[in-house]
Amino acid sequence: MMKKIILIGVGILVVGGVLANMGSDSKDEAKSKKEITTSKVAKPNDKTTTSKVVQKEESKTPVETDNGDLGDYHVAIKELTFAKDYNGEDVGVIDYEFTNNSNKNAMFLTSITTKAFQNGIALESAIMTESGYVDSLTEIQPGATLNLKVPYKLADMTAPISVEATKLFSDKVKLKKEFVLQ
Numbered sequence: 001m002m003k004k005i006i007l008i009g010v011g012i013l014v015v016g017g018v019l020a021n022m023g024s025d026s027k028d029e030a031k032s033k034k035e036i037t038t039s040k041v042a043k044p045n046d047k048t049t050t051s052k053v054v055q056k057e058e059s060k061t062p063v064e065t066d067n068g069d070l071g072d073y074h075v076a077i078k079e080l081t082f083a084k085d086y087n088g089e090d091v092g093v094i095d096y097e098f099t100n101n102s103n104k105n106a107m108f109l110t111s112i113t114t115k116a117f118q119n120g121i122a123l124e125s126a127i128m129t130e131s132g133y134v135d136s137l138t139e140i141q142p143g144a145t146l147n148l149k150v151p152y153k154l155a156d157m158t159a160p161i162s163v164e165a166t167k168l169f170s171d172k173v174k175l176k177k178e179f180v181l182q
Helices: 002-042 047-058
Strands: 067-070 073-084 090-100 112-118 145-153 161-167 174-179
Touching: 067 161, 067 174, 073 145, 073 161, 073 174, 090 112, 090 161, 112 145
Parallel strands: none
Antiparallel strands: 067 073, 073 090, 090 145, 112 161, 161 174
């Protein structure tokens, strides 16, 4: 009976944390909208103000680039290398650079969502046995940068690989990079 109560309590805390994180994006968006509205009301006939409002609205559209800020984190999609997984199958290894610009410790896996695609189909994560792969669960302090490798099982060795990165639970800003295979 006591174990069930403890497990229910832990479950509530986890769900509450996820919801709080999702809510933080909504507050930022509401704040930005309030600033835009205030600018419009303050000087509706001023052309300089109008151009600034347009710039703020355009900055909300996703920017397609291979590095940038995703919330409190800076991420760069660096390069692609090839390897073999534990079964000897072809793997594409994507190198990422992750910088924690928040005021508390963070992990890549719980802060950023990454996906790789070939022919429009998501690639599965690969399991590697060799050393040299930094675990995406490595916790880093504010201001620190971590270089890590994420392996994906390839569908084939010829189709381009498209990689995307977003902040966990948000897709307002999406980083993208495409690797053309020879």
